[in-house]
Amino acid sequence: MAENNYAHLLPPSWKPQVTGWLAEDTPSFDYGGYVVGEAEREAHLLGKGGEAAVLAGVPFFTEVFTQLGCEVEWHMKEGDVFEPVKHVATVRGKARQILLGERVALNMLARASGIATKSKRILDLARSYGYEGIIAGTRKTTPGFRLVEKYAMLVGGIDPHRHDLSSMIMLKDNHIWSHGSITAAIQAARRVGGFSLLLEVEVQSEAEADEAIAAGADIVMLDNMPGPTLVSVARQLREKWAGKRQWKFESSGDVTEGNLRERAVPEVDILSTSAVHQGVRHVDFSLKIQKPK
Structure with a gap:
């Protein structure tokens, strides 16, 4: 090879x-x-x-x-x-x-x-804790220097996540609040995004995550959830939707070396963090x- x-x-x-x-x-x-x-x-x-x-x-x-x-x-x-x-x-x-x-x-x-x-x-x-999922950076990079920073993440062995607004459809809280609802925002994005782009939705609660899954999100970002809440929400929704829908759970927001153990669980597919490039x-x-x- x-x-x-x-x-x-x-x-x-x-x-x-x-x-x-x-x-x-x-x-x-x-x-x-x-x-x-x-x-x-x-x-x-x-x-x-x-x-x-x-x-x-x-x-x-x-x-x-x-x-x-x-x-x-x-x-x-x-x-x-x-x-x-x-x-x-x-x-x-x-x-x-x-x-x-x-x-x-x-x-x-x-x-x-x-x-x-x-x-x-x-x-x-993360691997020492037995976590087999994806560790990823974020788009909180330095303007004008993103290429180098994303490149360095790859050299370090992690996923660089999306490179820009055109790389993947990500609907965050401001998108959803501006459009009215998670379902409506997903439907609007699907109309223009086509089949080739993954669609990720940022959610704040179990109810929002459930709506995003039902509406067809490819990735559901459980944003800023404390470790115990994160694990509980992920487990309950996986049980509810088992065999009905396929998606990935991402955890983001204040993921650090100090709290990595409680978040590095099998129910979460992706752990994204800006700690690998900010500060x-x-x-x-x-x-x-x-x-x-």
Whole structure:
């Protein structure tokens, strides 16, 4: 079986995003580059920090330096776990060009690796509890940086959930309140969504969940329900609808490492959380130009 290469998932638009990052960081003169000039140099990318981490963001890091005429040699694979301090990669090129890309590349790699590390930790924790369902991120991503954050979730081993409003039909409380009822909102969405899009509905109670199932939702999100209530609602509705309808239950809202055990139950198919990408501790990297021998 071929080795996973998540870079093959990236859309044609991703490289111009990197160009934009570089333009943002050097909008006019490169004063530091004037000082160092264009002597050929070698720089070591070091993975630092106090704990093991997952490497993520490799294609983006490489593209930063490719656009600057440099070469990157990786000494480990994306998705590998490393213990600090680790010589992760070597960058070769003109000193001025290496320093032009340094901060852009490190900022991206630090955040991507932090998300992948947190994703893997929560997934491993859920599996240790015997949970076999899906762990997913959310769409609460950073504007302009979603592609990297969703990519990092995949590297960390979890489901990135929907990427945008067009990826899946999700009817949340505001959609339902604006349209009048869960059933009416589902019917309206089905008319325009066609057969190829899954339809998910956010509910606040057992009664709302029951209505969503009856109206034909593919996924019912039990939003912000405490653990005991979540399990009770899921079990009762599975018993009621056994053999009549097929759907998935998703639990979302304040899903953390601390309360994961009470939510990681067989009755819930999907646990989605923004804890894998919001407020995540970044992984510390540095890029050190080596002195000429």
